[in-house]
């Protein structure tokens with residue numbers, strides 16, 4: 001009996017590490033599955049993802065104040081959250097006139113870790129009230145050095161942007177700002193959703209395989225990819241020549257908050273929660 005028992009214990013000791021290894025492998029497989037036919041994993045379960053839930057109740061480490069124009073505030077508060085108690089709150093933004101350049105801008109910026117790479121998936125929950133701005137309202141952007149450069153000040157960087165414009169979702173590829181144009185603009189046929197939480201996802205594919213230029217930005221609303229029936233070049237003075245979307249080596253800086261390029265006469269609030277960026281799709285499911 002004692003010999004058999006000893007053997008069983010030995011078998012058990014062998015099986016436990018084998019089982020543990022299998023579980024770890026299954027977990028890794030689930031987290032690295034980039035097949036778009038299967039639901040993507042969510043939140044910071046995805047390897048190499050950076051996530052901010054704002055539950056510190058104050059600006060998270062590494063984020064610094066960036067733009068601050070016209071009236072309103074950008075703060076972390078407990079007035080509305082998608083999850084937990086706190087979110088990033090662009091509060092009471094107002095200023096300037098619709099149709100005229102210059103509007104309220106309240107943003108924060110974050111320097112990405114070196115070696116982030118040329119592909120950025122992002123995800124944020126966004127709540128907007130009480131009205132849809134007609135003016136260009138940026139929500140998130142990510143920037144990268146021009147070809148041949150490895151760093152540099154923010155005003156030397158190419159960038160991708162997620163925004164709304166004429167009350168609909170919009171995405172843009174920009175050369176360095178200022179002036180930020182000629183820019184490649186894509187306007188969706190989907191109205192900005194008011195008075196409820198929405199899940200916005202984006203893909204900035206600056207690698208784009210063997211294509212000579214970086215890919216157009218792609219955006220999903222509550223898991224459904226947006227279409228861009230309106231695509232055009234914006235520049236001042238106007239041009240019809242599209243910009244060359246320079247390829248990305250590494251994204252280096254990102255900006256979040258709300259930045260209006262024209263005026264906003266209705267005081268408007270936005271909340272942003274569970275912001276995340278990474279090299280793989282993050283998704284909208286429960287974290």
Ligand SMILES: [Ca+2]
Nearest residue numbers: 053083084086
């Ligand atoms: Ca939160």
